[in-house]
Amino acid sequence: MQLLNTLLIGITAGSIYALMAIAFVLVWRSTRVVNFAQAGMALLSTYFGYEAVSRIGSFWVALPVAMIGGAIFAALVELILMRLLVKHASSGAIAGVAPIIATLGLLGVIRAVISMIWGGQDLRIVAPISNDGFTINGSTLVFSPLKLLILVVVVILLILLSILFQRTNLGLALRASAHAPEIARLSGVRVDAVRTLGWALAGAAGAVAGLFQTVNGNGTFSPDSIEFSLLLVSGFIAAVIGGLDSLLGAVLGGLFLGITISFVLMYVSSGLFFIAPFIVLLTVLFVRPQGIIGVKASRRA
Amino acid sequence: MLKKKHAHKEKKESTHLFLFILGGVLLYFLSGWVDELRVYQGASIAVYVIAISSIILLTGYSGQVSLGHGALMAVGAYAAAVLRIEYNLPIILCFVAAVLVAAIGGALLGAAAARLSGPYLAGTTLALAVGLPSLANQFTVLGGEQGLLFDVGFPPLALGEEFTQYKWFFWIAGLAALISLWTIRNLLNSAYGRAWKAGRANEVAAQLAGINTARSKVLAFTISAGIAGLAGALLAMTIGTVSPSAFPLALSFAVLTGAVLAGITTLGGVIVGAVVLVIIPEIADLIAHKLGSSESVITNLPGLIVSGLLILTVLFVPNGPVEQHRARKAKHEALLGSTH
Numbered sequence: 001m002q003l004l005n006t007l008l009i010g011i012t013a014g015s016i017y018a019l020m021a022i023a024f025v026l027v028w029r030s031t032r033v034v035n036f037a038q039a040g041m042a043l044l045s046t047y048f049g050y051e052a053v054s055r056i057g058s059f060w061v062a063l064p065v066a067m068i069g070g071a072i073f074a075a076l077v078e079l080i081l082m083r084l085l086v087k088h089a090s091s092g093a094i095a096g097v098a099p100i101i102a103t104l105g106l107l108g109v110i111r112a113v114i115s116m117i118w119g120g121q122d123l124r125i126v127a128p129i130s131n132d133g134f135t136i137n138g139s140t141l142v143f144s145p146l147k148l149l150i151l152v153v154v155v156i157l158l159i160l161l162s163i164l165f166q167r168t169n170l171g172l173a174l175r176a177s178a179h180a181p182e183i184a185r186l187s188g189v190r191v192d193a194v195r196t197l198g199w200a201l202a203g204a205a206g207a208v209a210g211l212f213q214t215v216n217g218n219g220t221f222s223p224d225s226i227e228f229s230l231l232l233v234s235g236f237i238a239a240v241i242g243g244l245d246s247l248l249g250a251v252l253g254g255l256f257l258g259i260t261i262s263f264v265l266m267y268v269s270s271g272l273f274f275i276a277p278f279i280v281l282l283t284v285l286f287v288r289p290q291g292i293i294g295v296k297a298s299r300r301a
Numbered sequence: 302m303l304k305k306k307h308a309h310k311e312k313k314e315s316t317h318l319f320l321f322i323l324g325g326v327l328l329y330f331l332s333g334w335v336d337e338l339r340v341y342q343g344a345s346i347a348v349y350v351i352a353i354s355s356i357i358l359l360t361g362y363s364g365q366v367s368l369g370h371g372a373l374m375a376v377g378a379y380a381a382a383v384l385r386i387e388y389n390l391p392i393i394l395c396f397v398a399a400v401l402v403a404a405i406g407g408a409l410l411g412a413a414a415a416r417l418s419g420p421y422l423a424g425t426t427l428a429l430a431v432g433l434p435s436l437a438n439q440f441t442v443l444g445g446e447q448g449l450l451f452d453v454g455f456p457p458l459a460l461g462e463e464f465t466q467y468k469w470f471f472w473i474a475g476l477a478a479l480i481s482l483w484t485i486r487n488l489l490n491s492a493y494g495r496a497w498k499a500g501r502a503n504e505v506a507a508q509l510a511g512i513n514t515a516r517s518k519v520l521a522f523t524i525s526a527g528i529a530g531l532a533g534a535l536l537a538m539t540i541g542t543v544s545p546s547a548f549p550l551a552l553s554f555a556v557l558t559g560a561v562l563a564g565i566t567t568l569g570g571v572i573v574g575a576v577v578l579v580i581i582p583e584i585a586d587l588i589a590h591k592l593g594s595s596e597s598v599i600t601n602l603p604g605l606i607v608s609g610l611l612i613l614t615v616l617f618v619p620n621g622p623v624e625q626h627r628a629r630k631a632k633h634e635a636l637l638g639s640t641h
Contacts, residue, residue, distance in 0.1 A: 034420035036368075036427070081612070088616045095619075097366045100423045101561055102615045104368070104554055108608025115601040229431050229550055236424040271439045275432035281425055282413055 001139060006266045007259060008143040014258020015154040016216065019209035020235025021242060021250035022161070023202040028244050029178035030198030031082055033099040039232030040110035041077070041203055042210030045070030046221055047114060049211050050123055059128035059215075063153075066211055067204040074203025078196045081106060115223040122222045127215040150212050157208065158251060161201075165247065174198060178245075209235070230274070234261075237281045318483070328475045340467045341539070342579050347474035348535045349559055349575035351481045355528035356560035357568055358485055362494060363521035364501030365414055369426030370529045371553030372433040373410075377403035377530025378537035378548070379443055382451040387442075392453045396477070399534035400527040407526020411519040430553045434545035448544025451537045474535045481528055486568055488524065497521050529556075558611045564621015573623055581606050 020038065027035040035041075049066035053059060085102050131146040165171035176184035177194040185191045213231050214221045221227065238257045242249025261276045272279075328343075352374065359365050367373075377399035384390045384398050410429065414422050437443040456469035488494055499507035500514040507514050537543045555578055563574025585602035594602075618625045 034424065036423070084616050088619070096364065096419050097360060097423075097565075098615050098619060100366055100368075100420060101557065102612055104557070105608045105611035105615065108554065108558075108604055108611065112601040112605035112608060116598050116605070119597045120600070226431075233424075233428045233431050237428060240421065240424065269439075271436075274435040278425075278428040278432040281428050285413065285417065285421070285425065 001141075002266070005142045006262050008141070008147065010259035010262030011255060012143075012147040012150055012216065012258070013262060014238075014255040015151055016209050016212050016231075016254075017234045017238045017257050018251045018254025019154060019157070019205050019212070020231055021238035021254045022158075022247055023206040023209065024235055024239035025242070025244060025247055025250045026198050026202035026205065028239070030174075030195040030202075031078065031086075033082065033103065034236065034244075035202070036100060036103040036232070037077070037106035037110060038202070038206055038235065039210075039228045040107040041070060041074055042206035042213075042231060043221070043223070043225075043228050044073060044110055044114060045203070045207030046125070046210040046214055047118055047123075049207070050118075050125055050221075053125055059125070062125070063208065063211060066207040070203035070207030070210075071200040072203070074206075075196050075200040077106065078199035082195075082199070083192075111223050118223070120223055122220040122225075124220050125211070125214055126219060131215075146215065150216060153208070153212075157205070161205075161247065170197075226274075230277070233277050237277050237284075240281065241284050325476070325479050328471075328479075337465060337467050340465070340471045344467065344471040344474045344535075344539050345579050346572075346575045347471070347478040348532050348539060349556070349578050350478045350571055351474075351535065352529060352532035352556045353559040353563055353574045354482060354485050354568060354571050355525045355532065356556055357563065357565055357571060358489065358497075358528070359521055359525035360557075360560065361565040361567070362489060362501065363497040363518055363525075365518060365522060366419065366423045367414075367426045367522075367525070368423050368553050368557065369410075369428075369430040369433075370525075370556050371548045371550065372426075372430045373403050373407060373526045373529040374533025374536060374552065374556075375434050375437075375543075375545075375548035376406045376526075377533035378451070378543045379437065379449070380530065381534035382449040382537060382543040383442060385451060385453075386449060392473075396531060396534050399530045401530075403530020403533065404523050404527030407529070408519060408523040410526065411522025414522055415515045415518040427550075427553075430550050434548045437545050444544070446545065448542050448547065451534075451541060451543050453538050470539050473538065477531060477535055481531065482568070482571070485528070489568060493517070493520065555607070558607055561611055561614050562621065564624040566620055567624050569627075570621050570623030573621075577610070578607070581610075 020042070023038050023042075024034065027033060027038070045066040048069035049062040052062040052065035056062070081102060085099060127146050129145045129149060131144045133141040133144050135141070163171075165174060173184065173189045173194050174197065176187070176189055177191045178198075181191050184194075209231060210228070213227055217227055234257060235254075238253035239250050240253070241256055242251070242253030257277065257280060260280055261273075264272055264276045352370065356367065356370060359367055380402035381395040381399040385392070385395050390398070410426070413425065417425060437448070438445050443449065453469075453473065456464045456466065456472075460469075489497075496507065496512045496514075496517045499510065499512055500517055504514050507517075533548070537547065540547060559574035559578045560571075561574075562577050563570040563572075582603040585606055586599065589599040589602050614621065620628070
């Protein structure tokens with residue numbers, strides 16, 4: 001029973017990491033940038049969701065509101081910041097670190113602005129359904145209706161995303177722009193617009209991750225909540241495990257990370273909560289530096 | 302000709318040593334004139350100078366990014382505090398230990414880092430910065446969430462009764478900053494510094510020139526971590542305690558921000574970055590009060606300004622304002638020279 005519990009908790013947490021990892025992968029594929037502001041954007045979207053919940057009162061309205069808000073914000077970031085960055089800082093001594101520093105700066109700006117608007121205190125989003133565990137044969141699982149719901153929503157989103165990527169012309173354009181931007185441009189794909197779209201999709205995925213991370217935890221969030229730093233780190237690690245270039249890899253990486261951490265916390269020590277992701281990342285980088293799915297050459301890009 | 306050049310270089314070296322000593326004397330008198338708050342800020346600036354120069358060495362010269370220097374600072378601070386409490390070592394040995402222990406941590410991290418680059422390294426060090434400080438809660442000797450007291454003791458009586466605690470902090474931190482800067486500058490001008498630069502500019506070419514780039518990178522990480530450890534111990538000295546909350550992710554980001562604002566490829570602007578980090582909260586306070594803003598705006602304006610400056614610097618003066626100015630001046634002089 002404990003084994004099953006641990007596994008289910010790991011899968012739920014892992015599915016949230018997977019969403020975050022997908023956001024990282026989408027951004028990496030479209031602009032070759034690791035967006036360290038991703039968690040900040042997810043946090044901002046969570047505040048959008050909070051506003052929708054407190055005005056309309058329904059989580060089911062808040063979710064799409066947060067997704068759309070997150071997508072629009074991410075698209076604006078790509079249109080303004082990333083294009084300026086490509087124009088001004090793509091050569092010179094710090095060209096390699098410029099995107100990292102710029103997205104960190106963005107993270108700081110987002111946090112400061114959020115604190116100015118909403119204040120630094122904890123806010124609460126109430127989960128749409130109960131987070132009390134299911135009861136089977138008299139014993140209570142940690143797995144709850146809420147966790148089941150999170151899993152279902154994540155799976156639906158993944159199916160929609162894979163339909164978009166594999167079955168539509170837009171998906172073809174997205175894939176073409178990622179792998180061969182010059183050739184895509186020659187075949188008439190508007191690569192710049194497609195890049196913006198990649199960021200927007202990432203913003204929406206991050207928004208869902210942010211909302212679910214909040215309700216899956218204790219329901220509270222604040223500009224400085226450690227949950228979002230953890231979401232940033234876990235999402236990145238999941239993406240790296242998956243090879244940083246593959247959507248399927250991101251999902252597998254997220255699940256792998258979630259389950260691994262869950263088992264470590266249960267069977268080794270619960271005090272390793274914050275350091276476990278780092279250990280997993282180091283292990284992966286040493287044992288299988290190209291990720292589960294991915295090519296070795298991209299690792300040193 | 303060659304001999305002349307050599308003599309010139311030696312002269313330059315001695316001038317620099319003289320400048321550093323002059324700087325020390327200047328700081329000595331300065332600490333007597335200004336009030337307590339300024340003295341305390343001076344100590345913070347000195348701490349930031351050390352931390353920022355460790356990033357400049359690592360990122361600007363060796364080309365490796367670290368978002369985890371706050372964690373390495375924590376390692377140094379805990380090492381110093383534990384030795385102080387458990388063994389009551391003299392304070393100078395505590396600082397030496399901070400450097401050594403953080404350097405060992407840096408060597409381990411650097412061994413992993415040498416296999417990574419760019420965003421991978423940034424993400425790995427980020428994970429460390431998030432994870433490591435909370436690890437202190439696992440060991441009772443490290444004092445858990447409350448942390449440890451770190452007391453460097455009263456200033457020696459020989460300095461007079463008027464000599465305040467903050468002034469003592471300032472002297473220790475200022476001296477440490479001068480020594481670190483002098484050491485780093487000489488390192489960067491040595492064969493090691495050239496090897497780091499070569500490896501950053503073109504790894505394959507550096508290897509062809511006989512440089513073991515992997516070893517050179519690990520060495521850079523080790524030295525940078527040692528310096529960061531010293532900065533961490535000094536930071537702990539100024540606030541009096543070592544706890545996980547004293548080394549948040551924000552500290553790692555602040556140090557990196559200071560390095561970028563200072564101009565990440567030169568050591569020359571390091572004081573600019575440190576002063577900006579310390580002084581911006583004051584400026585922000587002034588602006589906010591002028592505008593009569595609310596409490597939440599006042600507390601967050603410094604963060605907004607610093608982050609905004611960070612983005613603007615990367616976009617428009619990627620080598621930092623000091624280097625930009627120097628480059629423009631050099632260009633100007635070259636133009637003047639060609640017309641004569």
